[in-house]
Amino acid sequence: MSKAYLNYAAKRLIQAAVVILLAYVFTFVVVSILPGDPITNVLNNPQNGFTPDEINEIITAQGLDKPIPVQLWTALSGFLTGDLGLSMRTNRPVATLIAEVLPSTLVLASAGLVVALLLAAVIAYGTQFLPKRFGQGLLRGFPSLFLSVPNFVIGLVLIHLFGFQLGIFRVIEPNSFWATLFAAVALGIPISAQIAEVLIANLDHESGQEYAAVARGRGLGQMRLFTKHLLKPSSLPVITVIALTIGELLGGSLITETVFGRTGLGSLVQRSVSSQDLPVLQAVVSLAAVVFVLVNLIADLAYPLLDPRVKLIGPSARRPATADEGFTDLSKAVTP
Amino acid sequence: MTDRPRFPSVSRRRLLIASSALATAALLATAGLSPALSADSPNNGGDITFLIDSLGDTWIPNNSAISSFQGHIWGHVTDKLLYVDAEGEVTPWIAERWEQNDNATEFTLHLKNGVTFSDGTPLDASAVVANLDIWYAGRKAEGINPIGLFPKTYDRAEAVDAATVKVFFKKPTLGFIPTLGYHGSILISPKTIAAPANQQADLSKTSGSGPYVVESWKEGDYVKLVKRKDYNWGPAAVGHTGPAFLDSITYKLVSEPSVRVSSVLSGQADVAYNASPQELESLKEEGFTVATPRYLGFVNGWAINTKLPPYDDVKVRQALQAGINRQEIIDTVYTPDWKLATSFIQSNVPGATDQSGLLAYNPDKAAKLLDEAGWVKGADGIRTKDGKPLLLTLHSNPYLATSKSVDELIAQQLGKIGWKVSIRAYDVVTFGQKVKYGSLAVPAYEVTRSFIDAGTVASILTNANNGENWFALDESDKALNELRDKIAGAGSAETRKPLLDELQKYVLEQGYFIPRTQIVQRIYAQSPKLKGEVYNGVAYASYYTATKSE
Numbered sequence: 001m002s003k004a005y006l007n008y009a010a011k012r013l014i015q016a017a018v019v020i021l022l023a024y025v026f027t028f029v030v031v032s033i034l035p036g037d038p039i040t041n042v043l044n045n046p047q048n049g050f051t052p053d054e055i056n057e058i059i060t061a062q063g064l065d066k067p068i069p070v071q072l073w074t075a076l077s078g079f080l081t082g083d084l085g086l087s088m089r090t091n092r093p094v095a096t097l098i099a100e101v102l103p104s105t106l107v108l109a110s111a112g113l114v115v116a117l118l119l120a121a122v123i124a125y126g127t128q129f130l131p132k133r134f135g136q137g138l139l140r141g142f143p144s145l146f147l148s149v150p151n152f153v154i155g156l157v158l159i160h161l162f163g164f165q166l167g168i169f170r171v172i173e174p175n176s177f178w179a180t181l182f183a184a185v186a187l188g189i190p191i192s193a194q195i196a197e198v199l200i201a202n203l204d205h206e207s208g209q210e211y212a213a214v215a216r217g218r219g220l221g222q223m224r225l226f227t228k229h230l231l232k233p234s235s236l237p238v239i240t241v242i243a244l245t246i247g248e249l250l251g252g253s254l255i256t257e258t259v260f261g262r263t264g265l266g267s268l269v270q271r272s273v274s275s276q277d278l279p280v281l282q283a284v285v286s287l288a289a290v291v292f293v294l295v296n297l298i299a300d301l302a303y304p305l306l307d308p309r310v311k312l313i314g315p316s317a318r319r320p321a322t323a324d325e326g327f328t329d330l331s332k333a334v335t336p
Numbered sequence: 337m338t339d340r341p342r343f344p345s346v347s348r349r350r351l352l353i354a355s356s357a358l359a360t361a362a363l364l365a366t367a368g369l370s371p372a373l374s375a376d377s378p379n380n381g382g383d384i385t386f387l388i389d390s391l392g393d394t395w396i397p398n399n400s401a402i403s404s405f406q407g408h409i410w411g412h413v414t415d416k417l418l419y420v421d422a423e424g425e426v427t428p429w430i431a432e433r434w435e436q437n438d439n440a441t442e443f444t445l446h447l448k449n450g451v452t453f454s455d456g457t458p459l460d461a462s463a464v465v466a467n468l469d470i471w472y473a474g475r476k477a478e479g480i481n482p483i484g485l486f487p488k489t490y491d492r493a494e495a496v497d498a499a500t501v502k503v504f505f506k507k508p509t510l511g512f513i514p515t516l517g518y519h520g521s522i523l524i525s526p527k528t529i530a531a532p533a534n535q536q537a538d539l540s541k542t543s544g545s546g547p548y549v550v551e552s553w554k555e556g557d558y559v560k561l562v563k564r565k566d567y568n569w570g571p572a573a574v575g576h577t578g579p580a581f582l583d584s585i586t587y588k589l590v591s592e593p594s595v596r597v598s599s600v601l602s603g604q605a606d607v608a609y610n611a612s613p614q615e616l617e618s619l620k621e622e623g624f625t626v627a628t629p630r631y632l633g634f635v636n637g638w639a640i641n642t643k644l645p646p647y648d649d650v651k652v653r654q655a656l657q658a659g660i661n662r663q664e665i666i667d668t669v670y671t672p673d674w675k676l677a678t679s680f681i682q683s684n685v686p687g688a689t690d691q692s693g694l695l696a697y698n699p700d701k702a703a704k705l706l707d708e709a710g711w712v713k714g715a716d717g718i719r720t721k722d723g724k725p726l727l728l729t730l731h732s733n734p735y736l737a738t739s740k741s742v743d744e745l746i747a748q749q750l751g752k753i754g755w756k757v758s759i760r761a762y763d764v765v766t767f768g769q770k771v772k773y774g775s776l777a778v779p780a781y782e783v784t785r786s787f788i789d790a791g792t793v794a795s796i797l798t799n800a801n802n803g804e805n806w807f808a809l810d811e812s813d814k815a816l817n818e819l820r821d822k823i824a825g826a827g828s829a830e831t832r833k834p835l836l837d838e839l840q841k842y843v844l845e846q847g848y849f850i851p852r853t854q855i856v857q858r859i860y861a862q863s864p865k866l867k868g869e870v871y872n873g874v875a876y877a878s879y880y881t882a883t884k885s886e
Contacts, residue, residue: 036765038393039479044768045735048402049484049785051804061476089393090555091479091537097555159595170604171595172385172588261590263557271556275393276765 009301016293023289024079025072027282032068038089038275039064075282089277097268098283104175105264108183108256109249115188116245120195120238127200128207128230129222140200146193151252155186155259174262183260187252191245198241202234236307243299247292382884383584384606384866387596391556391589395539397528398474399481402520404857408609409559409587410522411876414544417445417464419571420517420788420873424632424686429571430459430523430545431516439827440508445501451569453525455543461495466526468493468503478533483520485787487512508825510832511789518788519874545569547580547880559587574870574881581868581883600624600861606884607877608861613670613738616859625862628673629871630854632685633786634793635677636736637851639806644779646726651709653847656728659702659753660746662695665853669741677851679840686829687790687836694844695851702753711754719754726754731771732761733782735857742852774808781806784855786874790836794820797843807848815842 039062042048043055050058059065078085084094123142130136162182163171169178206212207230215229254266265284272280392406393399397414400406417431431445451459472490474482491504505512515521525543528536535541539553547570548561563580570577588605590596596608597615601622611619616626646652666674675683679691711719711726719726728750732740740761747757762770773781783806787793798820799805811817819839826832843849858875869882 035769041765041768042393042399043481045764048481049787050481054482054484058476058481062479086534091394091396091399091533092555093534100555164598164602167602172387172590172599172605258591261588261592261595263554263589267556 005301009297012297012300016290016297019293020286020289024076024282024286027285028072028075028278029068031276031278031281032071034276036276037064038277041275075279079282079286084283085279087272087277087280089272089275089280094279094283097280098265098287101264101268104262105250105253105257105266107180108187108253108262108264109246111180111184112187112191112249112252112256113242113245115184116192116195117242119188119192120199123192123196124199124203124234125226128203128226143193143197143200146189146196149190150255151186151190152255152259154189155183155256158182158186159260172261174260179260179262183256183262186259187249187256190252191248194245195238195241198238199234202237203230206230206234236303239299239302239306243295246295247288250288250291380581380883382582382886383586384582384879384882384884385586385588385604386607386609386879387590387599387605388587388609389589389591389593389596391559391587394537395542396480396533396536397522397524397542398470398483398520399479401483401522402485402518407519407874407876409539409550409561410519410544411546411872411878412548412561412585412880413542413546413550414522414524415451415459415546415569416518416521416523417516418513419573420514420632421573422629422871422873422875423684424514424788424873425573426514426517427571427573429517429573430464430569434513436513440510440512441505443503443505443512444496445503447499447501448569449499451545452566453527453543453545454549454564455525455527457525457527457543458498459523459545460498461501462498463523463526464501465493465495466529467521467523468501470529471521475533480533480536485515485518485520485792487515508827510826510829511791514789517873519876548585551584557589561585561587570880574878576881580880582879585879597861600863603863606863606866610737610859611861613674613859616671616673616861619861623864625860625864625866626673627860627862627869627871627877628856629858629860629875629877630675630682630684630856631786631858631875632788632873633682633855634783635680635682635851636733636739636742636782636784636853636855637677637680637849638780639773639783639797640848640850641774641779641781641808642848643774643808644776646709646711646721647779649709650846651705652711652726653850654845655702655705655709655753656750656850657695657844657847658698658705659750659755660850660852661697661749662851662853663697664749665742665745668745669738670853670856674856675854677854680843680849680851681790681793681840682854685790687833689837689840691840691844694841699753706754713754717751717754718756725756727779728755728757729777729779730757730759731767731778731780731782732759733784734762734764734767736782736784736855739782746852773804773806780850783849784857788873791823791826791832793836794823794839797848800824809848813846816848 040055040059043050043058075085086092087094087097090097123139126139127136130139159171159182162168169176169182171179173179174183212225212229215225250265253264254269256262257264257266258270268280269284272284386408388405388408390405392403395406397410401410415430417429419427419429421427430448430451432448433446435444436442445464447459447461447464453459457463468490470480471483471486474480487505487509489505489507489509491506493501493503496502503512523545528542531541539559540550542550547564547567549564551560551562553559562584563582565579567579568577590599593610593612597611597619599605600608601624620626640647640653640656642648662676666672666676676692677695679688681688683690706719706726710721712721713719730743730747732743740759743759747759750757771778771781795803797803797806798817799810800817800820809816819835819842823832823835823839826835860877865886866882866884869877869879871877
C-alpha cells in the first residue's frame with residue numbers, strides 16, 4: 001500500500017506540474033494574440049496626447065514589439081526560476097500584488113465554504129426528517145433554486161437589505177465582520193446547492209438500506225440516526241464535490257468581491273483581464289491550477305483513509321476506487 | 337463659472353469685475369475662513385471618504401498624473417508651479433512670479449522660499465529642473481513615459497540660483513506657462529524621480545510637497561491621505577495658504593455607481609464620484625450638493641475625416657453641422673447642468689469665442705445643402721447619390737459613459753434629414769486599436785480631450801509639429817495652416833486672441849469639427865455637511881480648503 005501510494009502520489013505530482021506549465025503557456029498565447037496590452041492602451045488614450053511616433057518609440061523601448069515566442073521564452077524562464085515578473089499595468093512585482101490580496105480571498109472562500117457546508121447539511125437533514133406536509137418537497141427544491149439565482153443577485157439583495165436598509169454593516173468597509181459574513185453567504189448559497197444535491201441523493205440511498213431500517217426498528221432517534229449512521233457513508237462522494245467546488249469558490253469570489261467591493265484575488269483578476277495585464281494573469285492562472293490540482297489530489301489521497309473499503313488495486317493502479325462503487329465491484333477501478 | 341471669455345486686456349468693465357471680485361473674496365475670507373483658522377474651531381479637523389469608480393493603474397507619477405482617477409490623489413499630495421482656476425486664469429503658486437522673453441522661447445521662474453517635499457528635500461531650483469526634465473523626456477526604456485502634453489519644443493532648464501530657474505525652448509512656446517498648472521505637471525521630490533520605475537510605482541514611497549501625504553494605500557482598494565501640519569504654501573488663488581482643515585481624506589474604490597450614491601445618501605460616505613446624470617436631480621432634491629465642473633479643453637464633438645466621401649464635400653459637412661439639435665441632447669440625455677457648445681472649445685477656455693450662430697439647429701438649411709450637393713431623398717427617407725446611400729458610422733467614445741445615448745439621439749435627428757446612421761460601441765481596448773483620426777472606416781472621431789492653453793489647439797488639428805491631423809487635411813487647407821503658423825508664432829495673448837477667434841469660426845464654418853455639447857467628465861455628489869471645496873481648471877475637486885460640520 002505505501003509503495004503503491006508513493007508511486008501514485010509521484011505520478012499525480014508530475015501530472016500536476018505539467019498541467020500548471022500548460023496553463024501558463026496557454027494563458028500567454030491566448031492573451032498575446034488578443035490586440036492590446038496595458039502599456040499600449042495607456043499610450044493610445046487620446047487624453048494623454050502622445051503622437052504615433054512617441055507611442056512606437058516607447059513600445060520599442062519596452063520590448064513589446066518582440067515576437068511572441070521570444071516574449072514567451074523570457075517570461076517562462078523567469079517563471080521557472082520563481083520570478084513572476086512585473087505587472088505591466090501597475091509596474092509593481094506580481095508576487096507583491098498577489099500577496100496583498102490573497103488573505104482577503106482566503107478568508108472569503110473559507111467562510112463561503114463553511115456557509116455552504118452548513119446550509120447543505122441543514123437542507124439535507126431537513127429533507128430526511130421533515131414531514132412531507134411541513135415542506136419537505138419545498139426543501140428539496142432549494143438546491144435548484146440556489147443554483148439558478150446568480151450570486152451577484154443574492155449579493156445585491158443582501159447589500160441593499162442588510163447594508164442600506166437595516167444598517168447592519170457599512171457597505172464601504174467590506175472587510176468588517178458583518179460585511180464578510182454576508183459576502184460569504186452570497187458566495188456560499190450557490191455552492192451549497194451542489195453539495196446538498198449530492199448529499200440528499202446519498203442520504204436517500206442510505207436511508208433505504210437495511211441497516212438504516214434496523215436502526216430505526218431499534219428505536220434510534222432521528223438526529224442520532226443521521227449523525228451516527230447515515231452521514232458518514234453519505235458524505236464520502238461529497239468530498240469529491242467539495243474539491244470540485246474549490247474552483248467555483250475562486251470564480252464565485254471574483255463576482256462576490258466585485259459586488260461587495262472587497263479587494264481580493266477576484267478583483268485583481270478582473271482589473272488585470274480588462275487591461276490585459278499578462279504577467280498577473282499568468283501568475284493567477286498558475287496559482288489557480290496549483291490550488292485545483294492540490295485540492296483534488298488531497299481528496300483522492302484522503303479517500304482510502306476515510307473508507308477502509310477503498311483501496312489502491314495492484315501496483316499498477318492509476319487511481320483509487322471511489323466509495324460509491326460498493327463492495328461487489330472492488331475488483332475493477334472505474335473512473336468516476 | 338461664467339461663459340464670458342477672459343482676456344488680460346484692461347478695460348473699465350474688467351477693472352470693475354476684478355475689484356468687486358476682490359472685495360467679495362476679502363469679505364469671504366474674513367467672514368468664512370478666519371474662524372476656521374483658530375485652533376479650537378469646530379471646523380478644523382474631520383475625516384472624509386470619497387467614493388471613486390477606479391483608482392487607475394500604475395502610480396508612477398509621470399504615467400498616472402493625468403488619469404481621471406489618480407489625478408484626485410495627486411492634487412492633494414503634490415503642488416504645481418502655477419495654479420490654473422476653473423476659468424483658465426493662471427496665478428502664482430510655487431513659482432511666485434515669472435518672466436518671458438519677447439518671442440516666448442525663454443522663461444524665468446522665481447520660486448517660493450522654504451518649500452519642502454514630505455521627505456525633507458527642499459523644493460528648490462534644482463528640484464524643478466529635475467521635474468521639467470522628466471516631464472519632457474520620461475525614462476522610456478524603464479517604463480516611465482513623458483508627459484504627453486508637455487511642450488515638445490522644450491530644450492533645457494537651468495538652475496540660476498536656489499530660487500531661480502531658466503527654461504529654454506527651441507521654438508516660441510506661449511503654452512508653457514499654463515502647462516505648469518496642468519494636472520500632468522506635478523512636482524515630485526528629486527529622490528523619488530531618481531528611484532527606479534518599480535519603486536515609483538509604490539505610492540507610499542513617493543514624496544510630493546502637497547498639503548496631504550499618503551498614510552496608507554492598497555492597490556485597487558483605497559488611498560488614505562493625512563494632512564501635513566507644516567504645510568504653508570497653498571496657492572493664493574484659493575484664499576488659504578496654511579495647513580488643510582480636514583485631518584484625512586480616504587479615496588475608496590467602489591465600482592458600482594448605485595452603491596457609491598446610496599452610500600453618500602445613507603451618510604456612510606461624503607462624496608460619490610461619477611454619479612449618472614439621471615440621478616442628479618433627485619440628489620439635489622434631497623439636499624445633496626451636486627457639482628458638474630467643466631474642464632478646459634475641447635467640447636465633446638466629432639473631428640470629421642475630410643478624406644472619406646461624402647465628407648470631402650463641404651456642403652455635406654455643413655449639413656451635418658446644421659442637422660444636429662444640440663438643445664435636445666441636453667434636454668434628453670443630460671440635465672441643465674450641461675451647457676450648449678458655443679465653439680469647438682469649452683466656453684471657459686481663455687480665448688474661446690461665442691460661435692453659437694454657426695451651431696444653430698436648422699434642418700431646412702441642412703436639407704437644402706444636401707439637395708445642392710446632389711443627395712436626393714428616396715422613398716425610404718434615406719438620401720442617395722449615384723445609387724449610394726448617405727451613410728454616417730459613429731463610434732461611441734468609451735471614455736464617456738453617455739456617448740452612446742447621445743449617438744442614438746443624433747441618429748434620430750439626422751435620420752429625419754435623410755441620413756442613415758449606424759452606431760458602433762467598442763470597449764476601450766478595441767476603440768484604441770480600431771478608431772483613429774482620419775482612418776478609412778472612421779468618418780467622425782468623437783473627441784473628449786482637455787488642454788490647458790488654446791494655443792496648442794491649432795497644431796493638434798493639423799499635421800504640423802507632430803500634430804494629430806484630426807481632419808486628415810494634411811497640407812491641403814492653406815487657410816487653416818496659415819492660422820496655425822500665426823498662432824504658434826504669437827508672442828503674446830493679445831496678438832493671439834483675434835487669430836484664435838478666426839480659427840474657431842473657420843473650423844466650424846468648414847464643418848471640420850461638429851460640436852455636440854460642452855463636456856462634463858467629472859460629476860461629484862456630495863454630502864451637505866462638506867463645504868468649501870475648490871475645482872481647478874481640469875475639474876478636479878480639491879478638499880484642501882474644505883471643512884466638514886458634524
